[in-house]
Amino acid sequence: MRIKVIKIFGWLLVLTLLGGGLYYLQLSNRHKAIVKTTILHKSGLGGDWQVSYGGRQTDFYSPLFFVDNIYTSMEGPKAMRGFQINPSTEDLLWINGYETTVVAADGLTELSRDFMCHTNLDYYDQSYYSKWQIPNRIGSNYPRLATLTNGMESYHYPEGFGFPIKANEYLYLSTQILNHNLKESLFGVRHKVSIFHKADSPDIKPLRPLTVFMMLPYDGENPFDNEAAKTDPSVCIPVETKNHSYQDSDGNMRSGHWVVFPGKQTYRSDISAQLEVKDSIQVHHIATHLHPFATSLKLINTDTQKVLFTADAENHLDRVGLAKITEYSSTEGFTLYADQQYELVLEVNNTSTTKQDMMASMFFGIYDADLDARLKSRFEN
Template sequence: MIRKSKIYKYLAFTFIISSVFGISVYSFLSNRHQAIVKTKLLYTFGLVDNNWEIGKQNQKYKMLSPTFLIDEIYKSMEGPKSSRYIQLSPNEDLLWITGFEVKAVDAKTNESISNDFICHMNVDINDVNYYTNWDLKERIGKQYPRLTSLSNGFESYNYPEGYGVPIKGSDYLYITSQALNHNYPSILKKIKHEVTITHEKYNGTQKPLLSKTVFIQLPYNKNNPFEGPLSPGSNQCIPVETKNHSYMDKKGNMLSGHWVIPKGKNTYHSSISEQLDLQDSLRLHFSAIHVHPFATSIALYDKTMNQNIFKSAISNYKDKIGLIEIAPFSSKEGIWLYANHDYELVLEVDNTSNINQDMMGSMFLFFYDAELDKKIKQ
């Protein structure tokens, strides 16, 4: 029989070996994956609060995220994050989503703090259930079912008066919020994200909006994806990584939606006609925009007419990394986009830092949905 002392030695030895192996593997992970592991451990062992708090109010659905520990630099899409499903109502009443907001708060006091700690807040729908409810099954799977996104510099918005996104109260929305920290390398701070979804009951007058997601995709060398520098003006890119936000076009060329920008000014553009998939003319009323720091403008460009549909100005902080404001397109009257036109996104950047930075450029375009409007009124 093995003595207890030897069992304890074996257990201690196994623990030490496992710890050394775990630390070694952890050290080779990217910053993003280290944050995932770290957050999971903090939640599992109860070292920080890991519950979403729900506080419904009349016409506002409010929720408070679990605690995010900010303990180092977390660039865009690297920080701790958390997700959950929600229902705006326990019944099937038809509601109209009219706006979204996310803000950073101190985990202890719930007082508002700098939006420097907001990376993004995504809202996804279950497109199978959503379009089945409206007998629009042909729309299922046509695009990634993301309804909208808020991010640093674009932390809140409301649709034009009289417009919104219809949803049955009992339908599920999937909320993901992620923290950010570009500027404070020596920090140990616990924060939360407060998310608000504004809605109202349907009164027969509101008009429904259809969300279409478009984003810049740039070609890269699939054989040597991280080889640089690239020729200026080539509209090619070096991807941040090839596992995420990497796509293949119909010709087998590799494209990235998350790429590296060098120092200085550059312009990037790509076609979005295939992403828009316009079968008929649609009237655009709103744009929710997502870009990273050092972007200075983004435009929806009509290549057929050789003119901008709109161009959104983007302001950056001068004394730190971060976005102050991204101007959306918002119009009650709307502007028409046509099925026989070609469209692009055009992004201008100015990397004023001393190192390469990462970049994305995307829009959630909201069009009047005449087909859905007819079904709702029936």
Template sequence: MKKSKIYKFLGAVVFLSIIAAGIFYWQLPNRHKAIVKSYLLYKTGIIDNQWDVSNDKIEYKMISPDFYIDGIYRSMEGPKATNYVQLTTDSSLIYITGFKVKAIDSKTKATISKDFICHTNIDFNDVSYYSIFNLKNRIGKQYPRMATLSHGFESYEFPKGYGVPMKGKNLLYISTQALNHNLKDIRKLIKHEVTIRYSKDRNTKPLMCRTIFIELPFDENDPYKSPLDPASNMCVPVETKNHVYQDQNGNKLSGHWVIQPGKKTFTSDVNGQLEIKDSLRLHAATIHVHPFSTAIILFDKTTQKVIFKSKITNHTDRIGITKIESFTSEDGIWLYNNHDYELQLNVNNTTNNTIEMMGSMSLFFYDKELDAILKGNELSD
């Protein structure tokens, strides 16, 4: 075969491959387009793909790679980045006391609208974490998430005198995702600046985290059937692969679903997620919900009393959350293993379209067992 024919053949293959790739790309959901787009922009060096990290005695601060905002990215759809961080270079004991995230301009580093923040997750390796503290019986019992910051809940401090203990050489896994509900005609590079505050005060009381979230049943045979019975607590999941769980009877539940226009309350039993053996004293909680939520409530069904209620204020002139009320208490609130607890989420979808929804809390309890270990200095290297 002549070289000219080979070149024509290769050119045709490349051309057809580009067309096929284009067709495949445009058929992807928006969240998957963001992943592909970010990967290509990072790999080609068109946008910054590095984390900028700085650290001092009380704060660990990091700036994410660039996020290219070129259209609408609703909750869970935007470009994102992940990073492993080590708060100190030695193995000294520290206490995490707070978190903060803000959106900044990629070039000027000036603070910009929080409407570009979807969420920031702070996770830990439970095998390493609990092994160091000689608590191997806790490994695999809880989802290893320390906290979630999100749109409307961008900063949080634990009550005075409390913190989550870590040995400095332990790693945290940070993931942060961009958001844009409202600006259609936009071409903008942004970053997220994430701050983790910590202390070395050995008088700090240790907290442990239990993550609870709304998980709802759906029709496994026809998961996207709609409309549902308005009186039911059933849901239509966003998808059936991610954020899908099973109850003790093997029924599938979704933690990421769609809500119809109008008001509704969703409820979810959280006794299994809490795993209270005897009693626990609650001192703090971080909240994660999506726009059009109006309140999320931890409710004691046994006493028919609200443990705490987080009111959620939405923007009035655009989609987004203005403020999510947090919960902190130095005195604490007791929860008991012979009580039934549920998570309640109130929503009000004021649009004419379906909206994606989630609702979760990271609850922080005084850790009596770990406090005794720390006071006895029984730590592994």
């Protein structure tokens, strides 16, 4: 009887493994990466996050990722965690810069930044704005403080500006790898994420994060079957409909992650509603997120046709990937007005022979006059 039971359990185990294997093989590349990375990190083989606290910067080392396949944008292994810049103090400090480097498994040897898809730094807007007694801002805009991406692996706010936050307040960090070029490889990488910050001072002005991104309409009933999208840049085929899909005020579906076909193309997207300008806003910093084969992203005032900023994207000549994206950082800045309209204009040159995926976003740092007044009152009283 005992032998019979053992045989039954043995066959059940074999069937379970076979079923799991078949299920795994049918997963998309992105979901395969999720399964592999989850097993790696849950088992402890990939290690855990490591943190190095300092007076001017805090460094975070991600768990180990394996580059074992081609991973295009948004597909690769990733890791996420909540963190504090310094849990041992409640002092107010000012974040003024941000950088991600790719290192080997030893955490020291620097590798190509082609293996960085993106690093996102988010804040908890409910707790953050509750502490500053500005509850009307909660949920008004996606609470992303910063995004670094392939081609823009670091940036700094202009001198005299920063994002004020208590050192022990929680932020949220996520980072993901990229591999457009190396096939049949297997090696480990980690991401080192550095947050630069300064001590509190009455001379620093606060910047408020504001995210805008390009969205293109697609057919909600037949999203992946639209021949017009090959030549008509006013519509698109989404990469998928579960993520980065939105419904506009007219009920039309729009995607922030879409397919671009071989050749040159120009895409336009009105962002006036995303800006929600009540009076006027002063922009002092812009970080841009693009995917390979993008050549530029412009911010344009459509009333005056003035180009306010152009983020030029330099693509590698010998491989797929972005070498550099232009950063905007200015103490003087420029103004956006409530009674005017604005759009993003994206230029793409897909020099490959196959369709590619695309995203286009700008992360503004805008002067926060309301918060500045509250901060200055601390030193005046």
